[in-house]
Amino acid sequence: MGEGLSALALSMRIGVTFPQTELGGDASAVRTYGQRVEELGYTHLLAYDHVVGADPEVHTGWAGPYDVHTTFHEPLVMFGYLAAITTTLELVTGIIILPQRQAVLVAKQAAEVDLLSEGRLRLGVGLGWNAVEYEALGEEFTNRGRRLGEQVDVMRRLWTEQTVTFGGEHHRVTGAGLAPLPVQRPIPVWVGAASRPALERAGRLADGWFPMSGPGPKLDEARDIVSQAATAAGRDASTLGMEGRVSWQGDPQRVVDELGQWADAGATHMTVNTMGAGLRTVDEHLDVLAAVADVLPA
Numbered sequence: 042m043g044e045g046l047s048a049l050a051l052s053m054r055i056g057v058t059f060p061q062t063e064l065g066g067d068a069s070a071v072r073t074y075g076q077r078v079e080e081l082g083y084t085h086l087l088a089y090d091h092v093v094g095a096d097p098e099v100h101t102g103w104a105g106p107y108d109v110h111t112t113f114h115e116p117l118v119m120f121g122y123l124a125a126i127t128t129t130l131e132l133v134t135g136i137i138i139l140p141q142r143q144a145v146l147v148a149k150q151a152a153e154v155d156l157l158s159e160g161r162l163r164l165g166v167g168l169g170w171n172a173v174e175y176e177a178l179g180e181e182f183t184n185r186g187r188r189l190g191e192q193v194d195v196m197r198r199l200w201t202e203q204t205v206t207f208g209g210e211h212h213r214v215t216g217a218g219l220a221p222l223p224v225q226r227p228i229p230v231w232v233g234a235a236s237r238p239a240l241e242r243a244g245r246l247a248d249g250w251f252p253m254s255g256p257g258p259k260l261d262e263a264r265d266i267v268s269q270a271a272t273a274a275g276r277d278a279s280t281l282g283m284e285g286r287v288s289w290q291g292d293p294q295r296v297v298d299e300l301g302q303w304a305d306a307g308a309t310h311m312t313v314n315t316m317g318a319g320l321r322t323v324d325e326h327l328d329v330l331a332a333v334a335d336v337l338p339a
Contacts (some may be wrong), residue, residue, distance in 0.1 A: 042091070048200070052304050052309075053300070053303070053304050053308055053309060053310060053311050054084040054085060054309065054310045054311070054312065055083060055084060055300065055311050055312075055313065055337070056083050056085030056086060056087055056131070056132075056133065056311070056312045056313075057078050057083050057085075057086055057312055057313050057314075057315075057330060058087050058088075058089075058135070058187070058212055058286065058299060058312045058313070058314035058316060059074065059086055059087065060314070060315050060316040060320070060326050061088065061089065061112060061113055061114050062089075062102070062107070062113070063316060063321070064110055064112070064323055064326075065112050066112055066114075067323075068122075070323040071114065071119060071122065071123070072122075072126055073323050073324075073328070074081055074086075074323050074326065074327065075123045075126060075130065075299045076126060076127060077126050077327045077330075078130065078327070079127050079128070080330055081327075081330060081334045082122075082133060082334060083130070083313075083330070083331055083334070084129075084310075085130060085131035085132070085133050085163070085310070085312070086118075086123070086130055086131070086132060086133065087132070087133040087134075087135040087165075087284075088114065088115065088132075088134060088135065089117040089121060089135060089136075089314045090113065090115075090116050090136060090138055091107055091111070091113045091138070091171070092112075092113075092138075092141070092173065092174055092177070092178060093109070093173070093174055093177050093178075093318035094107050094108045094109040094110065094124060094174075094210050095108055095109060095171065095174075095335070096108065096109040097109075097178075102138055105171060116137060117134070117147075117150045117151065117154050117337065119122075119135075119268075120132040120134075120154045120158065120162065121154055121217075121260050123158075124154060124158035124159075124161065124315075125263040129161075130191060131161050131162075131163055132154065132158055132161050132163070132246075133162075133165060133231075134163075134164055134165045134250060135165045135231075135233070135284075135312070136165040136166050136167035136169075136231075136232075136233040137165065137166050137167075137169060138166075138168065138169035138171075138285060139166040139167065139168075139189055139193075140168060140169075140175075140180060140184075140185035140186075140188045140189050140192065141174060141175045141178045141180045142178065142218075142286075143178070143187070143273075144191075144192035144195045144196055144212060145195065145199065145212075145214065146314045147192075147196065147328050148195065148196040148199040148200060148219060149199075149306075151196070151223070151228055152199075152200060152219050152221070152222060152223040152228070153223075153226050155223035155225055155228050156221055156224055156238065159224055160223075160224035160225050160284065162223075162225070162228055162229075163228070163229045163232055163249075163323070164228050164229065164230050164231070164234070164257040165230075165231040165233060165251060166189065166192075166193070166230060166231070166232060166233070166253065167189075167232060167233030167239070167251075168186055168189060168233075168239070168282050169185070175285060176216070176322070185269070186213075186238055186239070186242070186316065187210075187211075187294075188211045189242065190242060190245070190246055191209045191210060191211050192210070192211075192212070193230055193246055194207075195209070195212050195214065196227075196228075196230070197230070197293050199214075199218060200219070200223050200225075200226055200227040201222075201226045201227050202218060202224065202265060203218045203220075203222070204216055204217065204218040205217060205218055208221050208234075212242045215258075224328065229245070229248040229249065230247055231243075231247055231248055231249040231250055231251060231282065231284070232246070232247040232249075232250050233251045233253070233336045234250050234251065234252065234253070234263070235252075235253035235254075236268070236322065237266060240263050240266040240267050240270065241266060241267075242270075243267050243270070243281070244266065244267040244268065244270025244271035244272075244273075244274065244278065244281070245270050245271070245274045245275070246274075246278075247281065248281065248282060249281055249282025249283060249284065249309070249310070250267060250281065250282070250283055250284075251283075251284050251285075251332055252264075252285060253272060253285060255285065255302075255303075256285075256297075256302045256303055256306040257273055257304070260306055261306075262293050264283070264306075264307065267281065269295045272303040276300055282308055282309040283307060283308050283310070284308065284309070284311060284312065285303045285306075285311050285312075286298055286309075286312050286313075286314050287299040287303070287310045287311060287312070287313055287314065288314045288315075288316075288317070288318070288334040289313065289314065289315045289318045289320075289329055289333075290318070291318075293332045293333045293335070293336040294336055296313060296333050296335055296336075297333070297337055297338075308311045313330060313333055315329050315330065
């Protein structure tokens with residue numbers, strides 16, 4: 042794998058977190074970044090999701106990590122672009138805030154990205170935290186957890202059946218289907234999970250999950266909850282993927298050491314995250330990722 046990623050990749054797939062909050066709206070930066078990380082041998086690109094940001098001058102006491110000034114590309118649209126200019130890079134949403142979107146429309150968009158990328162989409166989904174965003178999109182914030190599981194059911198059926206009839210608590214589809222269907226049937230669905238209900242949801246229905254804590258007792262506890270929920274649902278917990286994240290703190294060897302800790306903790310996938318590290322340009326982000334690739338075991 043590229044320039045030094047092969048050994049750890051025997052146990053983990055190592056990707057990158059796209060630093061979109063720092064690259065602004067520059068389309069050339071998206072192209073340069075996507076193509077270069079593929080050249081370096083990284084296996085996937087993970088992108089965060091926010092449709093709108095809140096204006097702190099309107100929302101008094103706003104304490105969210107992002108606001109109306111923070112730049113976010115729409116992940117599935119951006120992935121359609123990246124699908125055309127890369128060949129091996131897996132495209133991962135980490136996460137799409139699913140309950141603030143229409144499930145059938147997300148299923149259609151995801152199927153299209155999967156088709157155009159020839160089967161390179163992994164759809165991470167989660168609940169989000171921004172009630173302002175839910176309001177702007179016309180969706181209910183308070184019942185978002187109850188709706189997500191049903192959304193996943195609807196999407197999987199649409200990805201695998203030519204015609205679907207579904208009657209649930211929140212969704213109704215009557216003799217309708219997607220055309221064309223995706224390459225992956227179904228597209229892998231991963232869940233972002235921090236709370237106990239979210240961890241249980243990951244165990245019940247997901248193909249993999251994104252933990253919110255690093256290796257240690259909290260991660261061990263979270264893994265136990267996921268595993269127990271999977272077993273209770275009649276699923277094999279050992280088949281579920283787990284993706285962690287290592288943030289750049291100035292030392293490539295430290296990244297390698299932390300990746301090793303995640304590997305020992307059972308991670309199947311990882312991303313190297315350069316956001317928030319004081320890097321100003323796409324070239325600076327890519328130089329860091331090249332330095333990390335150089336010191337990973339060959």
